[in-house]
Amino acid sequence: MQSRTGLTVRTFAPAQTAGQPPVLLVHGFGSDGGRDWVDTGIARALTAAGRVVIAPDLRGHGDSPAPATVAEVAVPALVADLVTVVNEAGAEAFDVVGYSLGARLAWELPAAAPGRLGRAVLGGLSPVEPFAAVDVLALRRAVADGVEPADPFTAMIAGMVRAHGPRATGLARCVEGLRATPFAPRSWAGGTPPVFVAGADDVMTRGMEQVAQSVDGARWVSVPGDHQGALTGDAFRRTVLEVLAG
Structure with missing residues (x-):
């Protein structure tokens, strides 16, 4: 599906809905919605659990258009694209799973879509830019x-x-x-504390545990693997399903 933003968006609907809000999946830098979420089996696992899944390709990634200017791919513009994608899906409330860059953008969603974000899984997030x-x-x-x-x-x-x-x-x-x-982590603006997930061997996330500890009620989950291996591993997928099941 093509969004008004021009982004390519994959939407997956379950055979029977669980009556919960859709899940926005936001991929990492240099990847796309297919590689991070379809190829890893995460999108399929979520639809099997009765969730509608929305997996866009960020601007400049996958099948979405390349940015004409740097401003189009600054964080505020990328986050605004994500809010538009959720709006076009007709979702008032939504959950989010972001990995690496996707987690960086997901961090901004509570402020960009006040009162609408429910549960959040932030995977592979670096505490510095x-x-x-x-x-x-x-x-x-x-x-x-x-x-x-x-x-x-x-x-x-x-x-x-x-x-x-x-x-x-x-x-x-x-x-x-x-x-x-x-990225300059401030206090979490969402009503539900996020769950941070990091690979045990992921050097990119070193120091993020201290940021997680500063967020009231947040959880820190360590899974096997380095930056890429954590995303593709079974433990990350199981954590996502557990968190979003509530």
């Missing part, structure tokens, strides 16, 4: 002209972005937009 150290000019040159960045971290990000071929320019803009609106 991962792209803060990227040399933006070097990244642009790497994507446009193939000039290898001198900085190893920027070179690694450039390689990740260029692996997406024609989508590389849009993803590089996403890096710029996220870098311009870094």
Whole structure:
């Protein structure tokens, strides 16, 4: 389905609804709704539990359009896209599961959609902005002209972005937009405390447990795996189902 935002949105309906709000699934950077949620079996498990599932591809990702400007992929714009997708689904209330970048965006949803967000699972969330150290000019040159960045971290990000071929320019803009609106965890604005899930070997989430402890009523769940392995593992899927079942 194509949203008014231009985003591609996958919607899955159960054979018999459980009478609970739909679940918005928000994928990570460089991925898409199919890889993070369909291929892992999470979307199927949720529909089997009677939940409607909404899984958009973020702007610049998957089958959604590439951003024309950096402002289109700053955090406020990406979050506004998600609220529009939920509105178009006719959902007043909704739950959310976000992974990595998706969790970063989900953190903003209670403020962007006041009183509407129920349960939240925030997986693979970093306590700092991962792209803060990227040399933006070097990244642009790497994507446009193939000039290898001198900085190893920027070179690694450039390689990740260029692996997406024609989508590389849009993803590089996403890096710029996220870098311009870094994660600065404030108090959780939702009525229901979130559940944080992190892989036991995920270095990207180091320090996030302290942030979780600052949120009244929040839970911290450790599952096996590194950043990618945690998402694809059975323990993460079981945790999502348990949390959303309430």
